Amino acid sequence: xxxxxxxxxxxxxxxxxxxxxxxxxxxxxxxxxxxxxxxxxxxxxxxxxxxxxxxxxxxxxxxxxxxxxxxxxxxxxxxxxxxxxxxxxxxxxxxxxxxxxxxxxxxxxxxxxxxxxxxxxxxxxxxxxxxxxxxxxxxxxxxxx
Numbered sequence: 001x002x003x004x005x006x007x008x009x010x011x012x013x014x015x016x017x018x019x020x021x022x023x024x025x026x027x028x029x030x031x032x033x034x035x036x037x038x039x040x041x042x043x044x045x046x047x048x049x050x051x052x053x054x055x056x057x058x059x060x061x062x063x064x065x066x067x068x069x070x071x072x073x074x075x076x077x078x079x080x081x082x083x084x085x086x087x088x089x090x091x092x093x094x095x096x097x098x099x100x101x102x103x104x105x106x107x108x109x110x111x112x113x114x115x116x117x118x119x120x121x122x123x124x125x126x127x128x129x130x131x132x133x134x135x136x137x138x139x140x141x142x143x144x145x
Contacts, residue, residue, distance in 0.1 A: 001041045003032060003111060004132065005029065005043065006116045008118055009025075010049075010069055012025050012026045012137075013026040013030055025136070033068055036071045042073050042074050044073075044076055045075050046105040048102055051078075082108055083104075085100075093127070093128055103125065103132065107130065107132050113135055113140060114132045114133065114135070117136060119136070121134065122135065
């Protein structure tokens with residue numbers, strides 16, 4: 001199974017853990033990353049993810065996020081194909097540039113799932129015919145883990 005996590009997933013373990021949903025999502029994300037580390041799944045990373053992570057202002061948090069990201073066992077380069085698919089996604093939805101680039105990157109490697117904690121993105125993606133399933137980590141855990 002190939003799993004693509006968006007930037008918000010890598011950030012989630014460093015968000016306010018006193019909120020129950022955030023805490024539970026963090027636990028699932030850390031479990032998925034551990035599964036990647038143990039080679040039970042393949043974690044797909046991308047040039048797009050790295051670009052977004054590098055734009056983070058908080059250097060301490062950025063380093064922690066990159067530490068989690070190291071588990072990615074597959075790297076997806078930014079290609080003209082991804083750029084084109086991203087533009088297609090944006091033309092038929094209200095999905096923003098980085099999110100559409102992440103989806104296009106996940107599709108590029110036929111990722112089974114694209115994990116996001118962004119509820120609006122998940123809802124918008126449900127309405128589209130995508131090559132990968134966009135799903136919240138909690139729903140993923142309930143259905144798959």
